[in-house]
Amino acid sequence: MIQVYRKPPQALPSESAFFRLPGALLMVLDEDWIIQMMSESWREVLGTQADLRWRRFTELVHELDRADVEQRLGHIGEALSTVRFSCRCRKADGRYVGLTWNVSHDVDQHLFYASAHETAVNLSELEARLPEVYIDGLTGLPNRGLFLDRVCHTMLRAQRRKDLRFAVIHCGIDRFSVINHSLGNRVGDLLLIEVANLLRRSTRPTDMVARLGGDEFGILLEDIRDASSPVRVVKRIQENFVLPFQLHEHEVFASMSTGITLGGEQYEEADLMLRDADMAMASAKAHGGGGYVLFDRGMHEEALRRLDLELDLRRALEKHQFEAYYQPIVRLKDNRLMGFEALVRWNHPDRGLISPAEFIPLAEDNGLIVHIGRWMLQEACAQMRRWQLEYPRRPALTVSVNLSARQLLHPQLLPEIRRTLRDTGLSARHLKLEITESVMMEDAQRAIELLEALKRTRLSLMLDDFGTGYSSLSYLHRLPIDALKVDRSFVMHMHERADDRSFVETIVNLAHKLGRAVVCEGVELPEQEALLRELGVEYGQGYLYSRPVTASQAEMLIIDDQERATD
Numbered sequence: 001m002i003q004v005y006r007k008p009p010q011a012l013p014s015e016s017a018f019f020r021l022p023g024a025l026l027m028v029l030d031e032d033w034i035i036q037m038m039s040e041s042w043r044e045v046l047g048t049q050a051d052l053r054w055r056r057f058t059e060l061v062h063e064l065d066r067a068d069v070e071q072r073l074g075h076i077g078e079a080l081s082t083v084r085f086s087c088r089c090r091k092a093d094g095r096y097v098g099l100t101w102n103v104s105h106d107v108d109q110h111l112f113y114a115s116a117h118e119t120a121v122n123l124s125e126l127e128a129r130l131p132e133v134y135i136d137g138l139t140g141l142p143n144r145g146l147f148l149d150r151v152c153h154t155m156l157r158a159q160r161r162k163d164l165r166f167a168v169i170h171c172g173i174d175r176f177s178v179i180n181h182s183l184g185n186r187v188g189d190l191l192l193i194e195v196a197n198l199l200r201r202s203t204r205p206t207d208m209v210a211r212l213g214g215d216e217f218g219i220l221l222e223d224i225r226d227a228s229s230p231v232r233v234v235k236r237i238q239e240n241f242v243l244p245f246q247l248h249e250h251e252v253f254a255s256m257s258t259g260i261t262l263g264g265e266q267y268e269e270a271d272l273m274l275r276d277a278d279m280a281m282a283s284a285k286a287h288g289g290g291g292y293v294l295f296d297r298g299m300h301e302e303a304l305r306r307l308d309l310e311l312d313l314r315r316a317l318e319k320h321q322f323e324a325y326y327q328p329i330v331r332l333k334d335n336r337l338m339g340f341e342a343l344v345r346w347n348h349p350d351r352g353l354i355s356p357a358e359f360i361p362l363a364e365d366n367g368l369i370v371h372i373g374r375w376m377l378q379e380a381c382a383q384m385r386r387w388q389l390e391y392p393r394r395p396a397l398t399v400s401v402n403l404s405a406r407q408l409l410h411p412q413l414l415p416e417i418r419r420t421l422r423d424t425g426l427s428a429r430h431l432k433l434e435i436t437e438s439v440m441m442e443d444a445q446r447a448i449e450l451l452e453a454l455k456r457t458r459l460s461l462m463l464d465d466f467g468t469g470y471s472s473l474s475y476l477h478r479l480p481i482d483a484l485k486v487d488r489s490f491v492m493h494m495h496e497r498a499d500d501r502s503f504v505e506t507i508v509n510l511a512h513k514l515g516r517a518v519v520c521e522g523v524e525l526p527e528q529e530a531l532l533r534e535l536g537v538e539y540g541q542g543y544l545y546s547r548p549v550t551a552s553q554a555e556m557l558i559i560d561d562q563e564r565a566t567d
């Protein structure tokens with residue numbers, strides 16, 4: 001509801017062109033703080049069509065800031081002719097915008113002239129509710145006190161939840177005092193505001209960005225995966241610093257030095273964590289600015305290794321560093337070779353053979369898995385076709401290729417599979433795709449449709465790592481799969497743990513009721529093999545038969561199997 005307090009006085013300053021200047025946030029108030037005039041730009045900031053004239057100025061101000069604003073305005077005229085303050089003002093949509101005000105008194109006209117500039121955009125209701133003591137007036141960000149409080153809370157949470165990892169980032173604008181001195185405080189302030197907004201944009205809404213004081217900012221990242229997460233955030237921020245900041249008529253190039261520290265048991269106080277991050281930042285500044293330093297050496301190396309690995313991974317395909325290894329899958333009834341699972345290996349020039357357990361998750365994160373997977377499919381199909389032609393006397397072998405969720409969702413998957421089969425001459429009947437249950441997690445219905453489309457090409461589908469994580473038996477009958485691969489963690493202990501044995505038994509019974517075959521992976525011991533045979537499991541795979549081997553070693557296994565069969 002708009003309350004009308006008073007009719008406008010007749011003698012107002014003319015609606016000068018000044019009032020229509022783009023970006024000028026101006027107001028004229030009478031001596032009772034009733035708004036008499038507003039410039040046009042207010043509409044963009046407050047997003048309102050409604051006229052705020054004749055309303056009391058302080059109605060605009062967040063209730064928690066109101067007392068402070070009234071007090072400051074009260075001083076005007078007594079001792080001062082101008083006052084400056086920051087507060088949060090309510091927008092038409094109920095959110096708040098941080099504004100810094102300059103208000104001066106015109107004694108002759110009995111009016112106040114107020115000008116404002118935006119200090120922080122779009123504070124959420126929650127942030128806007130924070131008492132002023134926790135807010136930095138210029139940027140609208142939480143201040144040091146609130147930041148430390150939140151770090152402290154996170155530490156307490158991490159003590160209870162051992163897997164919770166978090167990081168504190170401390171950053172400072174390089175050579176800020178030079179900018180401030182040469183271009184003036186006003187431009188310096190604008191830069192701080194711009195940087196505050198940039199930091200907010202570069203982080204998730206759940207991360208806390210705070211102004212620690214001066215040109216220094218803090219960021220708290222919660223629930224990170226490892227040391228590479230804060231490094232990624234910092235790199236993203238630094239990328240945003242490449243462009244100059246447009247501050248009034250100045251184009252200002254700036255850079256930021258950053259220190260990172262990771263939460264852990266060595267910290268019992270938020271202060272100390274911040275101090276270490278600060279120390280790391282100082283060391284980044286000492287290296288010329290624009291960079292970052294991780295406080296903990298060990299973590300530093302880990303993060304670097306991951307980032308390095310990611311860089312190397314991008315080049316590995318073109319440098320032909322991947323190799324397909326093959327692990328036999330045998331029919332338990334008579335121990336005959338049925339086919340192979342193709343497993344990727346990375347021949348790193350410096351680090352030797354790198355396990356897929358190390359780089360597949362990375363490749364899934366950055367999307368490279370699609371390229372690696374495409375290569376593996378081509379390689380495995382071509383190899384299997386060569387073996388079939390070379391050993392025509394034996395029943396045709398099959399090859400299983402792993403497919404991660406990201407590949408399954410790729411729109412080109414189906415045409416690519418068809419093309420690969422055509423190009424290599426392998427029949428679809430001899431190709432199996434292994435998918436894990438995790439593909440069902442996002443959108444089970446869609447996953448089922450995709451799997452059905454794959455099935456129409458006549459290849460076989462296997463559900464990999466069955467029993468780990470998401471296992472839900474309820475949808476099993478709906479999945480168009482041919483076989484289940486029981487995860488090796490159950491097979492590993494089944495000869496010594498009754499629980500695992502009965503789990504495998506239940507799965508086998510269920511699978512058979514649904515007309516699906518069972519493959520057990522991780523068979524290492526003859527006792528395990530004997531139990532699986534007793535349960536009626538069709539196929540086995542594991543070190544008992546062979547580790548994954550190169551194509552030429554796999555060929556020896558084919559020859560062996562053929563000789564045994566003809567003996």
Ligand code: C2E
Binds near residue numbers: 543544
């Ligand atoms: P997976 O699909 O479960 O593959 C079986 C893993 O178990 C292989 O590890 C294999 O070496 C290992 N293994 C086989 N038999 C035994 C055994 O008797 N005992 C023990 N302890 N382990 C055994 P690998 O080759 O390191 O592969 C790890 C995972 O990486 C695979 O698990 C698969 O999820 C993924 N992966 C491998 N190659 C590819 C690929 O080409 N594409 C995709 N998307 N993922 C792949």
Ligand code: CA
Binds near residue numbers: 341402434464
């Ligand atoms: Ca597999």
Ligand code: CA
Binds near residue numbers: 485
């Ligand atoms: Ca598996």
